Amino acid sequence: MRTGHANVPALAGAVRWADPPAVTSPWLRPALVSGVPDTWLCRVPIARLDQVDLPGVDTLSAAERRFVEAAKPRRAREVAAGRAALRAALRAAGWGGAGDLLPGEQGRPRLPDGFTGSITHKDGVALALAAPLRAGRTVGLDSEVVGRDRSDIARRILRPAEQDRWLATGGAWPQLLEVFSVKEAIYKALHPHVPRYIGFEEAEVHEDGTVQMHLVHGEGPFTLEATAWWESQRLISVVQARPA
Numbered sequence: 001m002r003t004g005h006a007n008v009p010a011l012a013g014a015v016r017w018a019d020p021p022a023v024t025s026p027w028l029r030p031a032l033v034s035g036v037p038d039t040w041l042c043r044v045p046i047a048r049l050d051q052v053d054l055p056g057v058d059t060l061s062a063a064e065r066r067f068v069e070a071a072k073p074r075r076a077r078e079v080a081a082g083r084a085a086l087r088a089a090l091r092a093a094g095w096g097g098a099g100d101l102l103p104g105e106q107g108r109p110r111l112p113d114g115f116t117g118s119i120t121h122k123d124g125v126a127l128a129l130a131a132p133l134r135a136g137r138t139v140g141l142d143s144e145v146v147g148r149d150r151s152d153i154a155r156r157i158l159r160p161a162e163q164d165r166w167l168a169t170g171g172a173w174p175q176l177l178e179v180f181s182v183k184e185a186i187y188k189a190l191h192p193h194v195p196r197y198i199g200f201e202e203a204e205v206h207e208d209g210t211v212q213m214h215l216v217h218g219e220g221p222f223t224l225e226a227t228a229w230w231e232s233q234r235l236i237s238v239v240q241a242r243p244a
């Protein structure tokens with residue numbers, strides 16, 4: 001089954017992610033408006049705790065199924081949906097489909113050779129993005145829902161220039177959440193290149209969606225581009241990173 005970018009979860013269907021929806025935020029404009037024709041996005045609903053059949057579980061490999069069975073109920077549901085989404089996105093991107101997609105180094109999903117991909121699961125939906133690996137380009141995906149105002153994290157998340165810009169544009173929680181989410185996607189996109197914890201202060205997100213890294217160990221340089229869009233209360237952020 002195929003869907004567009006509507007906020008309706010689809011089971012194991014991937015859509016070509018060539019034209020990200022327009023970003024409504026005046027604070028973060030899209031950098032990735034084009035140039036990602038071979039990237040695929042898939043979303044799978046996460047089973048409710050009272051649901052016996054887990055969406056996506058029938059698409060898992062034997063090793064993934066064992067991993068899911070050994071996990072606590074909530075985690076099992078996220079992993080099942082996340083793996084189903086990643087498998088569908090990778091297949092759409094050209095992967096043959098044989099092999100396991102288990103968590104690897106520092107939680108980063110182990111991906112088949114020749115592909116990049118990323119998983120996020122939040123508030124009932126797992127999403128995954130996948131693309132063939134070209135010129136070292138890697139992708140990171142994050143999703144968040146607005147929820148309660150947690151603006152008290154601003155100082156931990158924003159660099160001083162970002163904080164000034166955020167306050168100057170009204171200091172609203174959803175806009176802070178956009179930068180938080182983009183930074184989580186940065187972490188996921190960069191992890192294959194920089195396989196360590198990266199602090200929020202090590203990235204600076206500009207209003208045009210370009211990203212400047214301030215990596216404390218001097219890794220890089222990398223070129224990063226970010227975009228984020230809202231689907232009602234749900235925010236989705238995508239970052240691509242490549243060695244400069």
Ligand SMILES: CC(C)(COP(=O)(O)OP(=O)(O)OC[C@H]1O[C@@H](n2cnc3c(N)ncnc32)[C@H](O)[C@@H]1OP(=O)(O)O)[C@@H](O)C(=O)NCCC(=O)NCCS
Nearest residue numbers: 082106107108119120121183184187188191198199200203
């Ligand atoms: C790892 C982290 C980004 C996950 O984000 P989250 O909002 O908690 O959870 P999400 O549902 O969006 O993402 C979970 C998925 O992230 C992926 N992930 C976890 N660690 C990862 C890593 N090191 N690299 C890439 N992907 C990773 C996994 O696929 C995971 O799903 P899975 O366990 O089912 O495979 C977050 O918990 C974290 O540690 N953040 C601090 C680091 C950071 O973001 N720094 C900012 C640098 S600019």
